[in-house]
Amino acid sequence: MIIETERTKCRDCYKCVRACPVKAIRVVRGRLAHELYASVVQDACIYDGTCLRECPQGAKRVKEETHLVKKMLKNGERVAISLAPSFAASLALDNPLRIVSALRKLGAQVVQETALGAEMVARAHQKMLNTSDRPIISSACPSVVSLIEKYYPDAIAYLAPFVSPAIAHGKYLKRTYPGIKVVFIGPCVAKKEEIARPDSAGAVDVALTFQELMKWLKDEGIDAAALPPGKFDGPSPGLARLFAADGGLLKTAGKDGILRRETVAASGVANCIEMINHFIAEDYPPVLVELLACPGGCISGPFSLSENDLFGRRAKLIAYVESARLREGDQEPPDYESMLPLEELCRSYENRKVEMRQPSEEELAEILERTGKFSPEDELNCGACGYSSCREKAIAVYNGMADPEMCIPYMRQRAESMANVVVEASPNGVIVATRGGTIIEVNQAAEQFLGVPRKTCIGQPVELFMDATMFHEAAKTRGSVSGENTIGDRIIKQQVMYLTAQQLLVALLEDVTSKRAEEERQFRVVAEAVARAQQVIEKQMAVAQKIAGLLGETTAETKLSLTGLMKVVREGKPGTNEPKS
Missing domain, CATH: 3.30.70.20 (Alpha-Beta Plaits)
Known part of the structure; x- marks a missing residue:
């Protein structure tokens, strides 16, 4: 994956x-x-x-595949770097050649420009054009090749039968340095798929992105910006360094006349598709079309790390090409065909058409109905789900590519509907008002509390129907206020909340009249019970006091009797003499 x-x-x-x-x-x-x-x-x-x-x-x-290259170096294998032509525009370096020194510090034995392979491919295109008037679509961009093979196989016949510059350069490096491992580095994701194709025949062992490269340098503690400019190995690629910008192939192949009807350069997938359809229609197709998937060419690849805009990246690439020409002077171009024979550049293509099953009208209608679309008027075609129309999305659902719940208007409508059901079914009243206190919505329970129909409330100030003090306080504090109010003979517990995002006031009303009456009844019951208990206590106290009084009287009488008895005993029987001592 x-x-x-x-x-x-x-x-x-x-x-x-x-x-x-x-x-x-x-x-x-x-x-x-x-x-x-x-x-x-x-x-x-x-x-x-x-x-x-x-x-x-x-x-x-x-x-990420950096670990594969690290393993090669650790095992003592020789590694050659094929650096994409866009490096000069894609890396945030004042001098692009500093990256060459950084690559050597990582352990690369050979560092060359992929533009060498681009020179070979451009000359193959040029030779074909000189010997045939057959319309050709360039095959330099692997994304465009995949686009045609998977979605426009009728245009395969127009694809130039040549490998991409990266594959051509990889083959050249393997031919020049037997046993060497080739690592391509660039801004392109499609290269990772391309090098795994059977027709690439192991020309490139690993494809890294510029992002992977810079992370590797950071992990190794190598600051490319602090290194001196390096020098590439091998021959100078010349004009093929322009391959990274749209029109680069035409320039290198000598077919760059800006107003020539027979040559066209298009970049960006949408423009490429338009041009492919033009070819399929055979509506006076040009002789050579250079197609690049990224807008502006490879200098705008997904892993171009430059913060410059397209114009800035293009200017930086041209500045590098001009400085290289001044630095290297006028050189006789090498014999590219002897470096890599033409048959080594040839390739074939495969029809890999992506098939989408087409649902019947009944099946399509059933899918649309699942998201509340029962007629063409219900099909908003808003594109929020990512598809251009509701029907296109329904076909994607049929093919297992999409989910019905991706329909944002439907999900919003469903959520609002569910919320409305909950609010309407609530026994509590709900009032929604503006920050100024104008009612914009009430539910059925609130209608009953206020004693007026909804249509009468909407657009009117809260003050007309109830005390609005809490509404004003909540709006002023932008917070939540709660308390009790009376509406007619009802006691209403209310909480008013301020919704900051919507700048609305929402009041929740609960009729607590019965609750308060029950509380009052319970209070009276308790009070009566307390009163009865008090009476019992008072009676018990009175009885206790009476008992205490009776006990006091009998105790006094008993004391007198016992005192008299003790005196008799002490003095002896009446009429007898007291014992002598």
Whole structure:
């Protein structure tokens, strides 16, 4: 898998679906019922890298392969670097040649410009044009090749039967340095798929992006900006250094006349598709068409690291080409055919058409109805889901590429409908008012509380129907205020909240009349019970006091009797003499 999706970062915004020129994005459900995330369908992808640029969450990432090159170097294998022509415009260096020194510090034995392969490919195109009047679409861009093979196979016959500059250069390096490993470095994602094709025959072992290169340098503690400019190995590629900009092939092949009808340069997938359709229609096709998937050419590749705009990158590339020409002087171009025979540049193509099943009208209608579209008037064709029309999205659903819940207007309508059902069914009153206190919505319960129909309330100030003190306080404090109010003979508990984002006031009303009456009844019951208890206590106290009084009297009488008895005993029987001592 070349392009992966980090599920934890994907926020199902569908921006990648909207941006992908061939809709090679499948939106699938996650572990939770409401979770949706977008993944790249590798077999349908043309690897133009649009989704990588457009994803606002950075959820799309390219498979990193730096570890493969590190392993080669660790094992003592010789490594040759093929540096894409766009390096001069794509890297944030004041002198592009500093990167050559950085690559040598990483351990590369050979560092050459991929533009050498571009020279070979341009001359192959030139030779073909000189011997045939057959219309040709350049095959230098692997994304364009995938676009034609997967979506416009009728145009395969027009593709130039030549490999890309990277593959040509890889073959040259392998031929020149037997046993060497070739690593291509550039701004392109499609190269990672291209080098794995059977017809590439192992010409390039690993394809890295500029991003992978800069991360590798950082990990190794190498600051390319601090290194002296280096020197490339091998012959000078000449004008092929312009291949990275649109029109570069035409310039190198000597077919760059700006007003020549027989040659056209187009960049950007949309323009490429338009030109391909022109070829298929055979409506006076030009002799040679240079197609590049990235707008402005490879200098705008998905992993171009320059912060300059397109004009700035193009100017930087031209400045590098001019400085190289001054530095190297006028040189006799090498015999490119002896460096790599023409048969080594030849290739074939494969019909890899992406088939989309077409639903019947009944099946299509059933899918549309699942998102509330029962007639053509219901089809908004807003494009929020990423598809240009509701029917296109329904076909994607039929093919398992999309989910019905991607329809944002439908989901909003459903959410609002559910919210309305909940609000209407609530026994509590709900009043929505502007910050100034003008009513804009009430539910059925609030109608009953206010004692007037909804249509009478809407557009009127709250003060006409109830005390608006809490509304004004909530608007003033921009917070929440709660308390109790009376509306007629009802006691209403209310909470008024200020919604900052909407600048609205929402009041929740609860009729607590019965509750307060019950509380009053319970209070009376308790009070009566307390009163009865008090009476019992008072009676018990009175009885206790009486008992205490009786006990006091009998105790006094008992004391007198006992005192008299003790006296008799002490003095002896009456009429007897007291014992003598």
